[in-house]
Structure formats: C-alpha cells, structure tokens
Amino acid sequence: MEGDRRTSPPTQSLLPDGHLVLWTLCSVLLPVFITFWCSLQRSRRQLHRRDIFRKSKHGWRDTDLFSHPTYCCVCAQHILQGAFCDCCGLRVDEGCLKRADKRFPCKEIMLKNDSRAADAMPHHWIRGNVPLCSYCVVCKQQCGSQPKLCDYRCIWCQKTVHDECMKSSLKNEKCDFGEFKNLIIPPGYLTSINQMRKTKKTDYEALASKFGKQWTPLIILANSRSGTNMGEGLLGEFRILLNPVQVFDVTKTPPIKALQLCTLLPYRSVRVLVCGGDGTVGWVLDAVDEMKIKGQEKYIPQVAVLPLGTGNDLSNTLGWGTGYAGEIPVAQVLRNVMEADGIKLDRWKVQVTNKGYYNLRKPKEFTMNNYFSIGPDALMALNFHAHREKAPSLFSSRILNKVCGIK
Numbered sequence: 001m002e003g004d005r006r007t008s009p010p011t012q013s014l015l016p017d018g019h020l021v022l023w024t025l026c027s028v029l030l031p032v033f034i035t036f037w038c039s040l041q042r043s044r045r046q047l048h049r050r051d052i053f054r055k056s057k058h059g060w061r062d063t064d065l066f067s068h069p070t071y072c073c074v075c076a077q078h079i080l081q082g083a084f085c086d087c088c089g090l091r092v093d094e095g096c097l098k099r100a101d102k103r104f105p106c107k108e109i110m111l112k113n114d115s116r117a118a119d120a121m122p123h124h125w126i127r128g129n130v131p132l133c134s135y136c137v138v139c140k141q142q143c144g145s146q147p148k149l150c151d152y153r154c155i156w157c158q159k160t161v162h163d164e165c166m167k168s169s170l171k172n173e174k175c176d177f178g179e180f181k182n183l184i185i186p187p188g189y190l191t192s193i194n195q196m197r198k199t200k201k202t203d204y205e206a207l208a209s210k211f212g213k214q215w216t217p218l219i220i221l222a223n224s225r226s227g228t229n230m231g232e233g234l235l236g237e238f239r240i241l242l243n244p245v246q247v248f249d250v251t252k253t254p255p256i257k258a259l260q261l262c263t264l265l266p267y268r269s270v271r272v273l274v275c276g277g278d279g280t281v282g283w284v285l286d287a288v289d290e291m292k293i294k295g296q297e298k299y300i301p302q303v304a305v306l307p308l309g310t311g312n313d314l315s316n317t318l319g320w321g322t323g324y325a326g327e328i329p330v331a332q333v334l335r336n337v338m339e340a341d342g343i344k345l346d347r348w349k350v351q352v353t354n355k356g357y358y359n360l361r362k363p364k365e366f367t368m369n370n371y372f373s374i375g376p377d378a379l380m381a382l383n384f385h386a387h388r389e390k391a392p393s394l395f396s397s398r399i400l401n402k403v404c405g406i407k
C-alpha cells in the first residue's frame with residue numbers, strides 16, 4: 001500500500017512537468033525565432049537597398065542619423081535616418097528611396113542634349129534641406145529656416161531661393177556656377193570636348209577661352225583611408241561643390257589615371273588638391289613626374305595639399321598646415337586653393353648602386369623632396385620617424401600618433 005502511494009505522485013506531476021518543458025522551450029525558442037526573422041528581414045531590405053544604390057545614377061549613401069534637421073524629398077516627412085546623395089545632396093527615407101531615384105535626376109557630369117551651347121545650362125534646382133544660414137537670391141532674407149520641406153537650392157551654383165520667390169524666369173535662368181566657377185569643369189565643356197574628339201581635333205584652348213584666363217579647374221585626389229577615414233566624407237563634400245567627374249578617390253583610381261583628365265583641359269591651367277598624408281602627396285608627385293616622361297609636360301598641374309595623414313611635414317613646409325580635422329569648412333579650403341601662389345619644389349631622383357666587385361644587385365631608385373625645416377618641428381618629425389621605423393604597428397592611429405609626437 002505504501003509503495004502504491006509513493007508511485008502515484010510522479011504520475012500526477014507529469015502533466016505540469018510537460019507544461020513546464022513546453023513553456024521553457026517557447027520562452028527560449030520564440031525570442032530566437034523573432035531575432036532570426038528580424039535579421040533576415042533586415043538583410044533582405046539591405047540587399048534591396050544595395051541593389052537600388054548599384055543601379056542608381058545618384059551617389060546614395062546610408063546614414064543612421066542625419067546631422068541636421070532633415071525632410072524626405074518625396075513624402076516631405078521629418079526623418080532621422082535614411083539615405084543621401086553625395087553628389088546632388090538629395091535626402092530620402094528608406095521607403096521613398098525607389099521613388100526618389102526615379103523622380104529626381106542627379107548632377108549631369110556631361111550634358112546629354114548636344115544642341116545646348118557649352119556655356120548655357122539652366123540652374124538645377126532641388127527642393128528642401130537647404131544649408132542653414134543661406135540667403136534667398138531674390139529677397140536676400142534667410143532661407144530654409146522653417147521646420148518643413150521648403151525652398152530650393154541649385155546643385156551647381158549653390159544659390160538658394162524661397163518657395164514664394166521662385167519664378168519661372170529663375171527656372172530658365174542660365175547657371176553661372178556661382179562662387180567656384182573658376183574651379184568647376186562645366187558639363188557643357190566636356191560635351192564639346194567629346195564632340196571635338198570625334199572629329200579628331202585637339203585644340204581645346206579656343207574652347208576654354210570662353211571661360212576666361214582665371215579659369216583654373218581643380219582636380220581633387222583624396223585618399224579615403226587617410227585621417228581615420230575622413231577622406232570619405234570629404235570626397236562627398238567636394239562632389240557637392242564641384243563636378244563629380246573632377247573628384248577622385250586614389251584608392252580606387254590611381255593618380256596617374258586621374259591626372260589624365262588634365263590632358264582635356266587647357267595647358268598649365270589645372271590645379272590638383274591632394275587630400276592625404278605625405279605618402280599620398282608623394283604618390284601624386286610621382287604620377288606628375290611620370291606625365292613628364294610621357295611627354296605631357298605642358299599639362300602638368302600645380303599641386304596643393306589638404307593634410308589628412310599623420311606625416312604632414314611636406315604640407316606644413318609648403319604652408320598648408322600640419323593636419324586638417326574639419327576646422328574650416330570645405331568651401332574655405334577651395335577659397336584657399338584659389339588664392340594660393342605657386343612655388344617650385346626641389347625634387348631629386350636618387351639612384352643607389354652597389355660598388356662591389358661583383359655588381360649583381362640592381363640599382364635602387366628613390367625620389368627625394370628637398371626642403372628645409374628647423375626647430376622643434378623638425379626634431380619631432382625625426383624622432384617620430386625613428387620610433388615608427390622600430391614598431392610600425394604601434395603607429396596606425398592618427399590621434400595616437402599625434403600624442404606620441406607631442407611627447
């Protein structure tokens with residue numbers, strides 16, 4: 001009897017135990033399933049977005065948080081995250097991306113319509129998200145100050161105008177390319193060059209004379225890996241202010257290829273702005289030397305530097321500063337380049353040969369920039385260089401490198 005009593009409780013507790021197992025399984029598996037399903041949906045959305053990015057003529061980039069109050073260019077809603085085009089500046093939320101892509105054209109780097117004259121191009125207005133502190137070209141009052149999608153900006157000349165001040169005459173007005181017209185390569189110019197190349201004409205001087213002697217087109221060669229990836233953001237800012245065709249990422253297009261654009265521009269007119277450290281500047285200067293060897297001496301550009309890397313000794317000596325971390329706006333950098341005077345840099349090709357009896361080793365060739373620097377700067381650079389040579393892996397961060405330099 002006693003034995004029967006002892007065996008009965010387990011049969012009664014089987015059911016609650018089963019429930020417990022079921023509930024435990026549910027509480028463990030359900031969150032796992034939900035997380036898995038969410039990540040599947042997210043990756044599917046990402047794939048879809050990347051597909052649109054790849055096919056699009058805009059230079060779309062994702063962002064988790066816009067730095068300024070932003071409104072979607074399609075649905076006009078206030079948005080915190082979404083995508084922006086780093087050529088024309090359109091901003092959109094994820095849901096409206098496809099519609100924005102179809103509805104709005106991006107900056108035309110070359111005119112499609114050949115009948116238009118090379119120097120006559122109307123403004124290209126886009127609505128909303130005009131920069132803070134911009135002023136209307138018509139009434140001279142502040143623009144874009146209302147918390148909604150309002151007012152227009154021309155993506156070439158950067159002029160802004162109120163919704164109510166926008167007239168049809170302004171819509172058809174010729175764009176003068178604004179403040180940086182002397183640095184921008186107009187799309188019409190490239191269309192004319194293209195037509196001339198078809199007829200095998202290479203006298204671009206007459207064509208360029210329309211833009212005047214002060215036209216010194218600028219080519220941007222930025223290293224997107226320099227300055228803890230600051231180069232990436234800078235590339236976008238330059239594309240917004242200039243023609244995207246004149247902005248290159250040297251990690252994707254090597255300087256020697258990018259500099260071939262100089263051969264389509266008037267002789268001795270081009271300026272190049274190198275955004276990177278001494279290494280990138282050296283790379284570009286080597287490419288300039290190569291142009292000389294190729295017999296393209298008359299196309300050689302003047303080189304300016306925006307120091308982004310760690311070693312910016314050459315840039316400092318040339319008067320471009322020791323490092324750029326966004327202290328001045330990109331527009332001011334362009335103004336500095338416009339106002340800069342050119343100087344000649346003493347460059348040497350050094351050949352090291354083995355003088356031994358059995359001269360089997362190939363002679364080594366180096367390029368040397370000869371400049372003079374004295375005082376604590378030079379000492380610091382020398383000490384830093386010596387330390388980096390000993391342990392290169394310890395000097396991969398720019399901020400850390402600066403701290404070591406101060407020490």
Ligand SMILES: [Zn+2]
Pocket residue numbers: 072073074075076077092093095096
């Ligand atoms: Zn939207």
Ligand SMILES: [Zn+2]
Pocket residue numbers: 057058059085086087088089090105106107
């Ligand atoms: Zn665009």
Ligand SMILES: [Zn+2]
Pocket residue numbers: 122123124154155156157158159174175176177
């Ligand atoms: Zn314009």
Ligand SMILES: [Zn+2]
Pocket residue numbers: 136137138139140141161162165
């Ligand atoms: Zn106005």
